[in-house]
Amino acid sequence: MxxxxxxxxxxxxxxxxxxxxxxxxxxxxxxxxxxxxxxxxxxxxxxxxxxxxxxxxxxxxxxxxxTAALNASMQAHAVKQEREQQAQLNAALTDLKQKSQAIESILASVGVNLEVHESAKGAGGPFTRRPQESYEGLTLKVDHYLDTIQSVPLGAPVRGTITSQFGSRLDPINGEPAFHGGVDIRKQLGAKIIAPADGVVVTNGFDRGHGNFIVLDHGNKFQTSYLHLQKDFVKPGDTVSRGQVIGLMGNSGRSTGAHLHYEIKYRDKLLDPVRFIQVRPRVVAVPQKQATVKAL
The missing domain is CATH 1.20.5 (Single alpha-helices involved in coiled-coils or other helix-helix interfaces)
Structure with missing residues (x-):
């Protein structure tokens, strides 16, 4: 129960x-x-x-x-920074292009046509066409031009008057037609001769035709020669700087008076030195194939 x-x-x-x-x-x-x-x-x-x-x-x-607000702020900052960097890059491209054109103009005025060559050895990977005016391309070109312009003998090696220009002329000693491979710059005996570009002394010495002479190698296929010196201050193998005194004006060798015979070679070809001298803004032209020139 x-x-x-x-x-x-x-x-x-x-x-x-x-x-x-x-x-x-x-x-x-x-x-x-x-x-x-x-x-x-x-x-x-x-x-x-x-x-x-x-x-x-x-x-x-x-x-x-x-977090969303911070992310939006960071994105806005990144966009602003990217625009600023793009503006700086565009300004750099413009500056490089102007410098490239200026150097090209200088080189063209002296008859030197430079091309930037890249090695064709070693290849591989997909092909990507580079923009025509890329920063890297202009940098490569300007670097090459700057390296070359350092080797170009610009300006005159001595203050003075050009008395005989480059090319055909009547020989001042025998009066016969002849080819003049440089320019003659007249100045008082003992005037200082300077290097118009950095370089290395190839040779110096004396012979009956050239008198006391110096030959400089400036690199990039440029060479300059200085004849009829009174004295030289360099020896083969010496490194010289633009503006350095390398000798004194003289009347040695086959000469009719105190002057400097100045020659420029590019790729073993003689060029008219006046074109290189007149690149400098301080060159003053004088009529009747005479010009007063000033050193660097």
Whole structure:
């Protein structure tokens, strides 16, 4: 027989009531109460946890907004920096192009046509055509031109007057037609002769035709010669700098008076030195095939 629990309830007027509840029913009621208690506790806990999660979510969203703003700022800065770099590159390209054209103009005025050659040895990889006016291409060209211009003997090796120019002339001693391979610059005896470009002394010495002479190699196929010197201050193998005094004007060898016979060779071909002298802005032309020239 199932156990029961009896409950007796008395009223204020003395009425008595009683009822019995089985133990199974009580257990069910206790289970329901426990369920509601646990459910309420879990709900409270979940509610508290949700509040924390919502706060964390809000913080994350705030961080995301800040990160997005920072990213937008960085992108704007990168775009600005890229534009500035592009502007600087364009300015550098313009500057290189102007320098290249200026050097080309100088070299063209003296009859020197330079081309930049790249080695064809060693190859491989896909072909990518380089832009016509790329920074690298202009840099290569200008570097080559600058290296060459250092070797070009610009200006006059001595202050003085050109008395005989390059080319055909009547020989001043025998009066016969002859070819003059340089220019004669007249100045007083002992005037200083300077190197018009950096170079190395190839040879010096004396012979009856040239008198005391010096030959300089300036690199890039340029050579200069100085004849009829009174004295020289260099020897073969010496390195000289542009503007360095290398000798004194004289009247040695086959000469009719104090002067310097000055020659320029490029690729073993004689060139007119006047074209190199007149590149300098201080050259002053004089009529009747005479010109007053000034040293560097």
């Amino acid at each position: 199932e156990k029961q629990i009896h409950f007796i309830v008395t009223g204020e007027r003395g009425a008595i009531r009683s009822f019995a509840v089985s133990s199974k029913t009580i257990k069910v009621m206790l289970g329901v109460c426990c369920f509601f208690v646990l459910g309420s506790g879990f709900g409270w806990f979940s509610s508290g946890e949700n509040i924390v999660l919502r706060k964390q979510l809000a913080a994350v969203q705030k961080d995301l907004v800040g």
